[in-house]
Amino acid sequence: MLDSFFKISQRGSTVAREVRGGVVTFFTMAYIVALNPLIIGLAKDADGKYIGGGDAPNLALVAAATALIAGVMTILMGVVANFPLAIATGLGLNTFVAVGIASKMSWADAMGLVVLEGIIILILVLTGFRVAVFRAVPTQLKIAISVGIGLFIALIGLVDAGFVRRTGQGPVPVTLGDNGNLIGWPVVVFAFGLFLMIGLTVKKIKGALLIGITVTTIVAIAIESAFKIGPFVGPDGVNPKGWNLNVPALPDAVVATPNFSILGDFNLLGGFDRITLVAASLLVFTLLLADFFDTMGTMTAIGQQAGLVDRDGNIEGANRILLVDSLAATAGGAGSVSSNTSYIESAAGVGEGAKTGLASVVTGLLFLLTTFLAPLVAIIPYEAAVPALIIVGFMMMTQIKGIDWDDLGIAIPAFLTIILMPFTYNISVGIGAGFVTYVVIRVVQGRRREIHPLMYVVSGLFMIYFLQSPINIWTA
DSSP, X not given: OHHHHHTTTTTTOOHHHHHHHHHHHHHHHTHHHHHHHHHHSSOOOTTSOOTTSOXXXXXXXXXXXXXXXXXXXXHHIIIIIOOOOOEEEOTTHHHIIIIIIGGGSOXXXXXXXXXXXXXXXXXXXXXXXXXXXXXXXXXHHHHHHHHHHHHHHHHHHHHHTTSEEEOOSSSOSEEETBTTBOOSHHHHHHHHHHHHHXXXXXXXXXXXXXXXXXXXXXXXXXXXXXXOOOBSEETTEEOTTSBSSOOOOOXXXXXXXXXXXXXXXXXXXXXXXXXXXXXXXXXXHHHHHHHHHHHHHHHHHHHHHHTOBOTTSOBTTHHHHHHHHHHHHHHHHHTTSOOEEEOTTHHHHHHTXXXXXXXXXXXXXXXXXXXXXXXXXXXXOHHHHTHXXXXXXXXXXXXXXXXXXTOHHHHHHHHHHHHHHHHHTOHHHHHHHHHHHHHHHHHHTTOGGGSOHHHHHHHHHHHHHHTHHHHHHHHO
8 A cells, every 4th residue: 555655666665765764864854853942942032022922932842843843744745745855944944034033023923924925835836836937947957956955965964063163253164173173072973973874875785874873873872971071052151072952862751741832823914013014025025935946946956866857857746745845834834933844854865765755754753753752852963963964965966967067058057056055055045046147148148048938037036035135225
């Protein structure tokens, strides 16, 4: 029944491979359950209140709701779209909601704008506009998006492991480790995990990434037990030799009862009463554009890696994938955990062999279990999970050979797409730069017929996105 429903054999996979892939995807993105509360759970709204309306933060509320929405929407992605793509609160988007939106209104008003943005995206999907835009993008630009995301997630892995850090001073934005030096046991654990996964991958061992994460976590627990390293940021300030986010120590309790009381705490149009119509509209537009194209890029990258695209780079069932993703944006706002979107960390599961929605169902079920097992998930440090992102980044980078570097009309936009994703830490910026540059160069070359009409529309929207600051000043 599973094989028939999810087309497992048809896509050249097995149930065991799908389950393994789903588990790996969960491990590489489970950090969001701990990280999202630190981003939106510790931020105050314009009224000086935390999420839930309290005078003090309640991170457990945010963690439980984050895991619940992620679990439900990821399962929906697997069942409805049959695609190995997991969903959770969008990083970057949650920071924008906390800093750029909630600071101007109440949390309920801010989440109302997120719900509104999700509804607009849903309408764009139902009218076929979102899929039409996806199909209007040249195939080689889709490949560039996939390659750029590969570099992006590799950089995410290096930064999260502390191998690469911000300098905070001087002309160089990032450096090796702490001011040019690798220090602390966590970096050693990361290096051990990376070489372990490289070795297992080269030997073509089944479950290489999952084995690597599990073994590295055990090593991390042993090292923390022996040396009492502690977190990177603790009560005494910054400890450059500490663990990023999760400290790998066995928890006192494995099960905790979740509290979902913040679900449904949103005011759909309240934001328009707190700030001007233009300002609120621009906030919704920013959310919309980021959600719209981040997902398109992620879907493209996962489809390319899993071999689920046709010769034009189109993905079977793209409309269903985008439909679920748009519902996820709405659900994130309604659940008071910020917009939910597709996660590029799903590539880790695909790297393990996942090709169907069964992997997403497994990931989603694990997220639902996390609402009760949050203490257990918290023992997996970044340093044990992110080596998988480096390996997957390499796998996605290999697609670069599909770009015609002799055609400057595609090569320059592809180059900008690839480099700007990691350099700006933003998928949408890379896509936007590639789209705008492609249109401009093709016009200069006199090859307007090769430009799909929708590419003009989308490039114009991206110009508005890039020029938001002067627009805000002009309309203030």
